[in-house]
Amino acid sequence: VKRELGQRFGQNAIGTQGFEVVSTFEPETQKFAELTLSRHLLELDALMGYRGPVARVDMTDPVWDQRFLSVENPSDFDKWQTALVLEVRNHRAGIVLDNGRMGRLTLQDVKWARKYSNGEKIHPLPWRVSDVVSVGDVILVEPLSGATASPIFDDTTPDLNRMAQRLRTRVNEKRSDLPTAPRYRLRQNPELNGSVVILDAKSSQVKAMVGGYSASQSAFNRATQAQRQPGSTIKPFVVLTALENGYRGWSTLKDEEMTLTLKGGEIWTPKNAGGGFWGEMSMEQALVHSKNVPLVNLYYQLGHEKLNKTFEGLNLYDDYINTPSVVLGANETSLLRLTAAYGALANGGTYREPTTIASVRDTHGELIYASNNDLTVDCLATAFCHRNEETSVASYKAVQRLKTILRKGMEEGTGKNVNKLLSETVYGKTGTTNGSRDAWFVGFTDDVVVGVFVGYD
Numbered sequence: 001v002k003r004e005l006g007q008r009f010g011q012n013a014i015g016t017q018g019f020e021v022v023s024t025f026e027p028e029t030q031k032f033a034e035l036t037l038s039r040h041l042l043e044l045d046a047l048m049g050y051r052g053p054v055a056r057v058d059m060t061d062p063v064w065d066q067r068f069l070s071v072e073n074p075s076d077f078d079k080w081q082t083a084l085v086l087e088v089r090n091h092r093a094g095i096v097l098d099n100g101r102m103g104r105l106t107l108q109d110v111k112w113a114r115k116y117s118n119g120e121k122i123h124p125l126p127w128r129v130s131d132v133v134s135v136g137d138v139i140l141v142e143p144l145s146g147a148t149a150s151p152i153f154d155d156t157t158p159d160l161n162r163m164a165q166r167l168r169t170r171v172n173e174k175r176s177d178l179p180t181a182p183r184y185r186l187r188q189n190p191e192l193n194g195s196v197v198i199l200d201a202k203s204s205q206v207k208a209m210v211g212g213y214s215a216s217q218s219a220f221n222r223a224t225q226a227q228r229q230p231g232s233t234i235k236p237f238v239v240l241t242a243l244e245n246g247y248r249g250w251s252t253l254k255d256e257e258m259t260l261t262l263k264g265g266e267i268w269t270p271k272n273a274g275g276g277f278w279g280e281m282s283m284e285q286a287l288v289h290s291k292n293v294p295l296v297n298l299y300y301q302l303g304h305e306k307l308n309k310t311f312e313g314l315n316l317y318d319d320y321i322n323t324p325s326v327v328l329g330a331n332e333t334s335l336l337r338l339t340a341a342y343g344a345l346a347n348g349g350t351y352r353e354p355t356t357i358a359s360v361r362d363t364h365g366e367l368i369y370a371s372n373n374d375l376t377v378d379c380l381a382t383a384f385c386h387r388n389e390e391t392s393v394a395s396y397k398a399v400q401r402l403k404t405i406l407r408k409g410m411e412e413g414t415g416k417n418v419n420k421l422l423s424e425t426v427y428g429k430t431g432t433t434n435g436s437r438d439a440w441f442v443g444f445t446d447d448v449v450v451g452v453f454v455g456y457d
Contacts, residue, residue: 407427
C-alpha cells in the first residue's frame with residue numbers, strides 16, 4: 001500500500017500529507033490465501049522428498065546439549081520445534097525437543113520423507129525410520145495429538161549453560177520413557193515457493209496477495225517483484241487478438257513440424273507438450289489442449305503489431321515484443337500483471353489497473369483518490385479526485401467467445417484436473433514452462449479473479 005501511495009502521490013507525500021487511506025485487503029481472504037498457499041507448498045515439497053536435518057550434533061562432544069540448544073528454529077509455525085534425535089530403531093526414533101520434552105517418531109510420522117529427488121525421478125518411500133534420521137540429527141517436528149509444544153523451562157531469561165545442564169539431566173532421567181513418549185511428525189520448510197493474487201473482478205482491487213511461503217524468511221514479493229515466464233497462461237490473449245481480428249473458434253490452424261530461423265540466425269523448432277502433431281485443428285482446439293505449434297503459426301498470421309496492441313492494453317509487458325516465442329509465454333511478467341489481465345476478461349474487455357487502495361482522503365476529509373465503484377459519484381464531484389483508470393482492450397463479443405473456449409478447456413482440456421476441485425463455473429488457464437520450472441493457474445468468475453504461481457526461486 002505504501003509503495004502504491006508513493007507511486008501515485010510521490011514518496012514525500014506519504015509522511016507529510018496526513019492522508020487517510022483505506023486499503024482494499026480483506027483480512028479473512030488474506031489469511032485464507034496465506035494458509036492455503038503454505039499448506040499446498042508443504043504438500044508439494046514433501047512429494048519431492050526430505051532434504052536432511054537442520055543441523056548435526058556430535059553426541060560424543062562434551063557440550064552436545066549446548067550445541068543443540070544453540071541451533072535456531074528456522075520455522076515460522078509456532079507448533080514446529082527443533083528436536084535432537086537420541087536413538088534410532090527400525091520403526092521408531094527417540095527425540096528430545098528444544099523445550100526439554102521427550103518424544104518419538106514412528107515410521108508413519110516420517111513416511112513422506114523419501115530420498116530427495118532434486119527435480120529428477122521420484123524415489124520410493126522409506127521402509128524404516130533409520131532410512132530417514134540418525135542419532136545426532138537436529139530436525140523440525142510438529143506435535144501430534146497427545147503431544148505438547150509448551151516449554152518446561154520456566155526461566156524468564158534463559159541461560160544457555162543452565163538450560164543445557166537441565167536438558168542433560170532430563171534426558172538421562174527420561175530415556176526409559178522414550179517408547180511411550182508422545183508422537184511428533186517430521187517436518188521441513190519448503191524449498192518450493194509461490195504466490196497468490198485475488199482480485200475483485202469489477203474494480204481490480206486486490207483483496208489478498210501472498211508474496212511467498214514466509215515473509216520473515218524472504219521479504220521478496222513473488223506476486224509483484226518476481227519476473228517469470230507465464231507459459232501457456234498467455235495463450236488466451238493471443239486467441240483474443242485473433243477473435244478481435246476476424247478469426248472464430250473454428251478457424252483452422254496448422255499443427256505440423258516447423259523450423260524457424262530467428263533474428264541473429266538462431267534455429268528454433270517449436271514442439272507441443274507431450275510431442276506429436278495433429279496436422280490441422282481449430283483455434284478452439286489449440287487453446288483447449290494448449291498446443292504450441294498452432295499458436296506459433298497464429299503469431300505469423302496476426303503479426304507482432306496486433307499482438308503488442310493487446311499486450312500493451314493489458315499492461316502485460318514493459319517492452320515491445322517481436323519474437324514468436326511470446327505466444328508460448330517465454331517473455332517474463334509478474335503474477336499481479338497477469339491476474340489483472342485476466343480481470344479484463346472477467347470484466348467484458350475492460351482493463352483496470354490493479355490497486356491496493358480503496359480510497360484516499362486529505363487532511364480536510366476531501367476525497368482525492370477512489371477505486372471503489374460506490375465512490376465514483378463523490379470522486380467526480382471533487383475537482384482534484386482521481387479514479388482508477390479503465391481501458392477498453394477488447395469487444396464484449398470477442399471476450400464472450402473466448403470465455404466459451406476457456407470454459408471448454410476447464411471441462412475437457414488442460415484445466416480439467418483443476419475443474420474437478422471447483423464447485424462453481426470458473427473460466428481459466430493452466431501454464432507451465434520448460435522442465436516445469438514454473439507452474440501457473442489463473443481463473444475467474446464474474447466476481448473474482450485468482451492467480452497462483454508455484455516454482456523454485
